Amino acid sequence: DSGVTQTPKHLITATGQRVTLRCSPRSGDLSVYWYQQSLDQGLQFLIQYYNGEERAKGNILERFSAQQFPDLHSELNLSSLELGDSALYFCASSVAQAYNSPLHFGNGTRLTVT
Amino acid sequence: AQTVTQSQPEMSVQEAETVTLSCTYDTSESDYYLFWYKQPPSRQMILVIRQEAYKQQNATENRFSVNFQKAAKSFSLKISDSQLGDAAMYFCAYRSGRRTQGGSEKLVFGKGTKLTVNP
Numbered sequence: 001d002s003g004v005t006q007t008p009k010h011l012i013t014a015t016g017q018r019v020t021l022r023c024s025p026r027s028g029d030l031s032v033y034w035y036q037q038s039l040d041q042g043l044q045f046l047i048q049y050y051n052g053e054e055r056a057k058g059n060i061l062e063r064f065s066a067q068q069f070p071d072l073h074s075e076l077n078l079s080s081l082e083l084g085d086s087a088l089y090f091c092a093s094s095v096a097q098a099y100n101s102p103l104h105f106g107n108g109t110r111l112t113v114t
Numbered sequence: 115a116q117t118v119t120q121s122q123p124e125m126s127v128q129e130a131e132t133v134t135l136s137c138t139y140d141t142s143e144s145d146y147y148l149f150w151y152k153q154p155p156s157r158q159m160i161l162v163i164r165q166e167a168y169k170q171q172n173a174t175e176n177r178f179s180v181n182f183q184k185a186a187k188s189f190s191l192k193i194s195d196s197q198l199g200d201a202a203m204y205f206c207a208y209r210s211g212r213r214t215q216g217g218s219e220k221l222v223f224g225k226g227t228k229l230t231v232n233p
Contacts, residue, residue: 002158033220042205042225043159048218056218088157094219099211100147100166103221105159 003027006091006106014114018079021109025072025093031055032074033103034066037088049074050096078111086113116141118208120224127196128232134181135191135227137206145211148182148189149221154202162204165189167211193229201231 003026013019025032034046045058049068060066063081068074078085088110092103117140127133139148150162165173165182172180177197181190193200207221 031219035223042223043221045220045222048220056220058220090159092159099209099219100164102149102161102164103159104161105151107156107158 002104002106004091004093004104004106006089006109008109009107010110010112012112012114013081015081015083017081017113018077019081019111021076021078021089021091021111023074023076023091023093023106025074025091026104028095029093029104030072030096031094032068032072033092033094034060034074034076035090035092037090037108038084039087043090046076081113083113086111116143116146116208116210116222118206118222118224120204120206120227122227123225124228124230126230126232127193129196129198131196132192132194133196133229135193135204135206135229137189137191137224139187139189139206139208141187141208141210143210147209147211148180149207149209150178150180150189150191151205151207151223152200152202153205153226154199159205163191196231198231198233201229203228 005024030051035043046060048056066076088108092105095101146167148165152160177194203226206224
């Protein structure tokens, strides 16, 4: 158990809809990262938050947004969903500003857009 | 931007044998960290091993070891005495060690190598 909790585990929704994915980082971790893993693809970095503030942005679509709350949990909001948004979405957390520390990943949320 | 390339989409190995997974990366930085993650069918991402670029000694973790060639920008993973439980996707990842304003500790991943272990 990595200590990172993601909910829900599975999500099935229709095109055009909006969903929210939730992540609770490991106790004490200040950084939260979101990654997207599509079929046969590696993990694509979407966005990172550190202690409530956006720290880095990757290939995140404008239809997607995220935030980190004062209790350090994070939410990834996906709107106007398209079939191509179907993927496994991972949240990870890490110790703040420790470059040799690994990312600890949650078990992911499997999003299916029909 | 840094990139990570895993040139072997799939590999197979016989149980108890040794297999090496390849990874190359492109960077202009001298300070960075490299990681190998394993993703079994359960889809959980599990850290296998990490390497600091400033260390010349190759990292080892039980049956897992790396061959880090900094000049060649190569970071291969060797799995010895392969076990059925080693079957998984393996991802190589890079992290910048440079602390710049607004820098990120994010990992950049390769596309992965699917390892099959044959009994």
